[in-house]
Amino acid sequence: MKDIVLIVAAVILSLAAAGAIYRIAVGPSLLDRVLASDVLLAILGAALSIDMAVNRHLNNLVLLVALTLIGFVGSVTVARFVADRRGQVNDS
C-alpha cells in the first residue's frame, strides 16, 4: 500500500514538474516563467508533504511554510519590478 501510493504520487508529481519546467523553458514572457516556477515550488511542497504523510514525521513542515513564503516574496518582487520597468519605458 505504502509503496503503491508513493510510486503513483511520484509518477504524477514528476509529470506535473515536467510540465512546469517545460513552461519555464518555453514561457513566452518572464511572468509566465514566474508563474510556472511558483507551480514548481508548490509541486515540491506537495512532494515534501507526501513524504511526511507516508513516513509519519513532521520534519519538513517548517520547510514547507518557508517555501510558501519564499515563493510569495519571489513572485511579488518579480511582478513588482516587471510592472515598474515597463512603466518607466512607457514614460520615457
Next chain:
Amino acid sequence: MTPNATGVDAVIDAVTAVLLIAGALMSLGAAIGLLRFPDLMSRMHAATKPQVLGLFLVLAAIGLQMREWWVWPILAVAWIFQLLTVPVSAHMVGRAGYRTKHLHPELLSTDELEAVVLRAAGERAAEKAEEAGSDVPHSRNGGHTGGTTGNGGPSA
C-alpha cells in the same frame, strides 16, 4: 502508514492514500493548465486554485496519519499562510501582466478595465505636460496608474 494494517488503521490508510493521490493530481492539473491555456491570465487561474486545494488535501492526509491533536493547528497555520499569500501573489502577477499587455484581447469577451486605463493614461499625459521642465522624479509611477492603487488593500 502502517504495514499490514487492519480495522481502523486500514480505513485511515485508505483515506490517506486517496487524499495523497488527489493532492498529487491537483499539481498535475495545475501543470496541464499551465501547458494548455493560451494566455497568462488563464494560466494564473490554473496556477493558483489547484495549488491551494492540493496542499489542503495533502495536509489533511498528514493530520490523519499523525493522529495527534497538536498537529492540526500547525497544519492549519501552514494552510492559512498559503490562503493568504496565493491570492496576493496571483494578483501582483496578474496586475503586472495586464499592465505589460500580456493579455490577448481577442480572447476576452469584455474588458471593462481598458477604458479606465486609457482615461487614466490620458490624465497622466496631461499632468506630465504640466510638469515638464520641473524635473520631478517619478520613479514610483509604475505603482500608481492614475489613482488605481493595487496594493490589494493593507497587507496586515
Next chain:
Amino acid sequence: MSRKRISFRTELPLLVWLVVVWGALWRDFSPGNLVFGALIAVVVARIFYLPPVELSGRFNLLRAIPFAVVFLGKVVAASFQVMYLAIFRGPSVTNAVVAVPLRSHSDLMVTATGHVISLIPGSLVVEVDRSTSTLYIHGLNVRNDSDTAKLRREVQDTEASLIRIMGTRAEVDALQAEGLSATRGASS
C-alpha cells in the same frame, strides 16, 4: 509619521494569531510556552509597528461557520473547474475583465473580498481601485453578457456575506435596506 495609539482591543486578533503561530511552530501548546509566546507577540507588535487594521469590532460566528464550509466547497469546485477547462477547453477558452463596484469602502473588506474572490471558481482580481472601491475581476470562461452578470453577482454576494460576518453596523444596515428595496424573489 503620526502614530495613532491603537487600542488593545483592535490589536487582540493579531496577538492571538501570533501566539497560535508561535505555539504551532514550536509544536507545544503548554501554558508556559503560550505565555512566553504572548510576551514575544506584544513586543513584536510594539516594535514592528504596522498601520492598524480597522476592524469593525463585530464578528458573527453563526454566519462565519456556514460561510467557511461553503468557501471550502467552492475552493474544491474551483480546482475541478480549472482542471476541466484545462483538459477539455484548453486553448479556446474565452475570458473577460469585469468591473465590479463594491458596497463597502473599508480596506479590510475590499481585501477580504478580493482574497475570497481569488479562490472561488473562475475569478481573479486584476486591479483594485481604492478611491471608488471597484474590483476589476478576470473571469475564466466568461463568454457572454449573462456570464458577466453572473460573475458580478457572485462577487457582490460574496461581499454581502462577508459584510454580514464582520462588516460595521452601518454596512449591515445598508445591506438590509438594499435587500428590502430589491425584488422580493431574490434568493440569498
